[in-house]
Amino acid sequence: MQTRTLGATGLEVSAIGLGCMGLSFAYGPATDKSQAIELLRSAFEQGVTFFDTAECYGPFTNESLLGEALKPMRQQLVIATKFGFVEGVPAKGLDSRPETIRRVVDESLKRLQTDYIDLLYQHRVDPNVPMADVAGCVKDLIAEGKVRAFGLSEAGVDAIKQAHEIQPVAALQSEYSLWWREPEQEILPTLEQLGIGFVPFSPLGKGFLTGAITADTHFGDQDFRGSIPRFQADAIRANQVLVDLISDIASNKQATNAQIALAWVLAQKSWMVPIPGTTKLHRLKENIDAANISLSVDELSQIAKQLEELEIVGQRYNEAAQKMVNR
Numbered sequence: 001m002q003t004r005t006l007g008a009t010g011l012e013v014s015a016i017g018l019g020c021m022g023l024s025f026a027y028g029p030a031t032d033k034s035q036a037i038e039l040l041r042s043a044f045e046q047g048v049t050f051f052d053t054a055e056c057y058g059p060f061t062n063e064s065l066l067g068e069a070l071k072p073m074r075q076q077l078v079i080a081t082k083f084g085f086v087e088g089v090p091a092k093g094l095d096s097r098p099e100t101i102r103r104v105v106d107e108s109l110k111r112l113q114t115d116y117i118d119l120l121y122q123h124r125v126d127p128n129v130p131m132a133d134v135a136g137c138v139k140d141l142i143a144e145g146k147v148r149a150f151g152l153s154e155a156g157v158d159a160i161k162q163a164h165e166i167q168p169v170a171a172l173q174s175e176y177s178l179w180w181r182e183p184e185q186e187i188l189p190t191l192e193q194l195g196i197g198f199v200p201f202s203p204l205g206k207g208f209l210t211g212a213i214t215a216d217t218h219f220g221d222q223d224f225r226g227s228i229p230r231f232q233a234d235a236i237r238a239n240q241v242l243v244d245l246i247s248d249i250a251s252n253k254q255a256t257n258a259q260i261a262l263a264w265v266l267a268q269k270s271w272m273v274p275i276p277g278t279t280k281l282h283r284l285k286e287n288i289d290a291a292n293i294s295l296s297v298d299e300l301s302q303i304a305k306q307l308e309e310l311e312i313v314g315q316r317y318n319e320a321a322q323k324m325v326n327r
Contacts, residue, residue: 001047001291004273006197007170009149011119013078015266015291017050018043018284019201019277024062028222031279033065040069042281044077046288052080052173052199052275053112054123055104059088060111067113074114080173080199081108082153084123094324096126098137105146121151121173125159125327135166142167151199154325157190169196173275174325176200178261178307179209179230179242180316188269200265203274204287208236209261211243227318235314245306255293258283262290267300 002015021027023036031039040051051070053062063081070077083104086092109115120141122134141147149170152163163169172191176183177200191198206225207213215233219226229235243257250260258276265274276287295303315322 001049001288003049004197004270006119006199006271006273007149008168008195009170011078011149011170011197013050013273014048015273016048016262016288017052017199017273017275018048019275020051020053020062020066021057022277022279024065025057025059026222026224027279028220030058030061036065036279037069039279039281039284040066041073043284043288044070044073046285048288049076050078050080050273050275052201054082054121055088055108056082056085056090056123060107063108063111067111071113078118079112079114080119080121080151081112081117082121082123083108084121084126084153090321094124094126094128096122096129096134098129098133101134101137102141105141109146116146116148118148119151119170120147120149121153121171122155122163123153124324125152125155127327131159131162132166135163139167156326157186159327160187160190160194160196164194164196169194171197171199171273173199173201175202175316176265176272176274177203177205177209178246178264178303179205179239179312181307191271192269197271197273198269200272200274203265204258204261204276206231208239209243209246210256210258211247214240228314228316229318230312230314230316232314238313242310242312245303245310249299249303253293253295255290256286258286259290259293260295262287263293263295264300264303266291267295 023031084096086095138150150167151171153173215236225231246257250257
């Protein structure tokens with residue numbers, strides 16, 4: 001697989017990474033451990049070198065899973081994890097105090113069975129802790145060799161600039177896809193100006209862009225999509241026009257919806273590295289193969305024109321989660 005570089009820190013990763021959250025958390029019951037390990041190792045065998053986790057995925061179980069599965073090839077990988085929630089539980093609120101960051105990093109290192117974290121993200125900006133304290137703490141951890149690079153997740157422009165002044169930010173991770181393009185307004189120009197990489201999560205719209213979700217889809221009790229406005233039946237019906245657009249392009253390119261959605265993200269900037277997640281081996285291969293699909297300038301222009309004519313219905317987060325983004 002081709003590689004891309006995140007930020008001026010020189011962190012080189014596969015052009016498509018693997019978001020590992022869904023193996024343990026958020027979309028339903030955790031994947032069987034042996035199957036999850038098989039999927040993680042298969043991803044590496046197919047060229048994926050960038051794996052994304054967090055202490056809150058589980059909580060804690062996702063990091064332990066990656067630690068066991070990826071230990072044999074650790075030196076050939078870039079592993080990203082995150083800090084920022086009280087006791088690793090988002091519902092309990094935010095905590096990015098330096099003493100918490102240090103404790104979380106030490107615990108993550110043990111679970112990941114490694115002595116360094118390649119990319120350490122602040123999961124959400126904590127308004128109660130100055131960014132200077134957060135970035136300064138991570139800078140110290142980098143000097144100590146426990147962390148290689150600093151990242152932010154769902155941060156706003158001011159926070160990005162404040163952090164970058166103290167410790168160069170290698171990457172910002174935020175949601176971005178054909179379904180959610182808000183970062184184009186202010187975030188992407190800022191990243192380009194500062195030389196910061198971008199890691200889009202949910203590049204497949206949490207599954208919606210694949211065409212597998214309809215207004216009749218039932219989300220289980222452990223699937224957080226059931227609480228999101230954008231995944232309510234009326235919104236799904238209204239947004240089907242976007243799926244139809246992707247399906248038309250996919251048919252012409254002899255590709256799948258997922259591959260077109262990922263190819264579109266890859267075509268936006270050379271410093272973007274999407275991290276689609278999956279629990280299925282055949283979907284993993286499908287996503288990885290998207291790196292081989294090229295959209296022409298004319299095709300991208302056609303997509304851009306049609307996107308401007310679409311009105312996406314429904315917010316991407318519920319009210320509580322929305323308050324934690326773009327700070």
